[in-house]
Amino acid sequence: MANRDMVGATSSRRDFLRVAAAGALGTVVGVPAARAAPTTLTFLHDSSFIRDFDAYFQNQLAPRYLKETGTKIDYELTSVGTLQTRVSAIIETGSGADVLLNNFNWPFLYDEKYVDVSDIAEEIGKAQGGWYDAAKEAVVVNGKWKAIPFGNIGQLMNYRIDWFHEVGYDKFPDTWEELLEAGIKLNEKGHPFGFELGHGFGDNHGWIYPLMWSFGAHEVEADGTTVVVDSDEMARAVDFARTFFQKTTLEDCLGWNDASNNKAYLSQQISCTNNAESILWVAKRDFPEIAAVTGQTLNPKGPTGKRFHILLPWSHSVFTGATDIAAAKEFLRWLMQPQQLEGWYASAESYYAPYLHGYDNAKFWTAEPRNLPYRESLATSHLPGWPAPVSRPQAEVIAKYVIIDMFAKACGGANTKEVMKTAQAQVKQIYGQPA
């Protein structure tokens, strides 16, 4: 605010420009709005694919908060693909929203611009059964809560129960090897798998990282510096992925984005994919006959005997440039109370799996029992890049799809050693280490 005061005191030229611009165009397009008063807070969010979820906030929660506190909440929506651009612009320019939605590891990327909300997090955790460990992995930066976890958009196996049954599987295979066997049989019957290997935002990481981890491989050690892409475990994971892709999967998965597998599944081109609950949700709305034979289950176990899942957290942060930080924190505290949360979670039918144990047995979980694995998956979910701590180089490795591309190239037929060598060099370069 001090900066703004300084600007205000010495900004005659800027004032002139503002008056000139408003004068010239104001009559046509309206006078520019004044900076938001402290009684209005802007809450930036991603357009949920469940329209009722956004409608619930707009029609229930925002009016309730206005009535209770006199503070108006502007619920600003943008698409998932453009959210980070909006957040980056707000962070860089210092204004635009007061409370921001984060995906993945953003609280770590923007932590200097986020207010410490540890007090709210601890209070909420104590009152509502405690936080899942996954919640802390997503938002606790250097011991401080830089966001309040909201919910996890789990990525699990979505499959056709009827087609698996046709080839002799009454329940979903428990290991990747068994899934490979099932996939070969299904492919022969004209029901291939479809796992994204393109440059989407979630469905590619959703299965590649868990597969890799279940083979005991990862790109950087927990120390955050030792690059271990070129390892025996990784070689086994890459070899398996190539076989899996070539024997079970539609070839055009190499160019898919996150919408492609939804479309392929709903058009009955594929028998299994890795996705959030959105496939079942849309199937129930538009294709009930497909919904009736769709199952959702945990990812298979790898040779280590363990199964893993990707952590795709939604969390809310208070921006240090908020018009009124205290008011923004108060809003976040109010939002996380059960009176607000239960209804909001329920409007999305558990799509956003709560990170609070207090909701483990909430009614919305029983509304669709097939969603229960998404709750179970929280115990074995990690951010991409795990077990290394989140860092800017790690974020760059993910943003540049180094690991995804390594697997995609191998699935396309490239030599395992070659792709691992290239990826190892790329990761080392990003981490500033000699090749």
Next chain:
Amino acid sequence: MVMRGGWRVKLLQLWLPLGFFLLFTLFPFYWMTVTSLKPNAELYNTQMMPLLLYHPTLKHYVDLLTQTSFLLWTWNTMLVAVVSTAISLVLGTMLAYPLARINFPGSALIAFAVAATYLVPQPLLFIPMADIINRMGLGDTLTSVILTYPTMLVPFCAWLLMGYFKSVPHELEEAARIDGASHFQAMWRIVLPLCTPGFISAGIFAFTLAQNEFLYALIFLTKTDVRTVPVGAIAELIRGDVFYWGQLMAAALLGSIPVAIIYSFFVEHYVAGLTAGSVKG
């Protein structure tokens, strides 16, 4: 063009190429139309021929018009595109005319700078631009994009108009000066009317660029009621990994109609501008 030979030659040299280009040009519109009229069950059915329409429905159009603010976005888009194009044409003319018609030191450098300005990519500019807009208190107003679009449209218009201005013979302007016209009058009454096709070309291109612009609109226009069509459609019809294909195609089709109308009105002048001076009158 004189075409000799029978119908076979005409078919090969005229109708087949014409048919190919017609198909190439109209196919996206056909695809948008067909997709926007299909029910979801048909859109996702791979057993059905995707180019055909079996059970047409207007549901996607009804949903687009009733569940989103599409009409408001269209109004915003038109307003922004028309005003920013007008501003850019005026400023572009003021920039292009002296560079093309008057010799002064540094004119070549300025002309180069104009081209270079146009080439600066938007992703480099949007954050500093957003800072300026926020400091001016113009966030979430159409004024913000009306003021920022000319930063890319003025260099573009100026660059395009310089070529047209250079094509007008100096003798015409000199004759006007001898007859007593001032420099401004010579420009206003002689040179600019001769460059009408150039204004139409620059105007159409500027209008289209402004109408389609995405990044600045995404950053500066965050409220639904001030959004333009490209940003509104993306923000509200792409939800997570679920794309509302029917509504997206309906929005794309309806959004392209204004440009098609403008083109159809001005196409004769536009083509005349492109071919001006190619034959003796």
